[in-house]
Amino acid sequence: MKEINILSEEYLSSLKRKTFDELSKLEKYHEEKIIRGRNSGTIAIRRDRISDKELRIVIQIYCHWILGIGNMYADGFKINREGQANKLTEEELYDFT
Numbered sequence: 222m223k224e225i226n227i228l229s230e231e232y233l234s235s236l237k238r239k240t241f242d243e244l245s246k247l248e249k250y251h252e253e254k255i256i257r258g259r260n261s262g263t264i265a266i267r268r269d270r271i272s273d274k275e276l277r278i279v280i281q282i283y284c285h286w287i288l289g290i291g292n293m294y295a296d297g298f299k300i301n302r303e304g305q306a307n308k309l310t311e312e313e314l315y316d317f318t
Contacts, residue, residue, distance in 0.1 A: 224257055225282055225294050232264065232280050233296060241302050244268060244276050261285055267297075267317070275301045279309065279317050293318050 236244065245268075252265040262284040269277040279297035286292075295317035300306040 224260060225284060225292070228255070228257065228264070228282060229280060229294065229296050232266070233298070236266070236278055236280075237298065237300075237306055241276065241300055241304060244278060244300060245270070247278075255282075262291065271299065275299055277309070277313075279314070281317055 247266065247268045249268055250265065252263055255262050255264050262282060265281040265283075267277075267279040267281070269279075271277050277297065277299050279295055282294045284291045284294075295314045297309045297314065297317075298306045299309065
């Protein structure tokens, strides 16, 4: 789980440095395979436009174990045009885990 938290923070901190306009230009959904040591999985970045003034950015990390069994982790934030970002609550992330 520690490895997932580190990976999540790396992606989130990179995304949080972007402006609202830069985040607006991201694909709605982007996925890539990850390999860290003996662990492999998938990381997905989701961009949803909540309104003209607010975006929701979510990262999902799925770590594979065996036979399709694994863990899903999600984290993210909302950002407005003024650049104010707020961490998503557990309730807001529920559908992504």
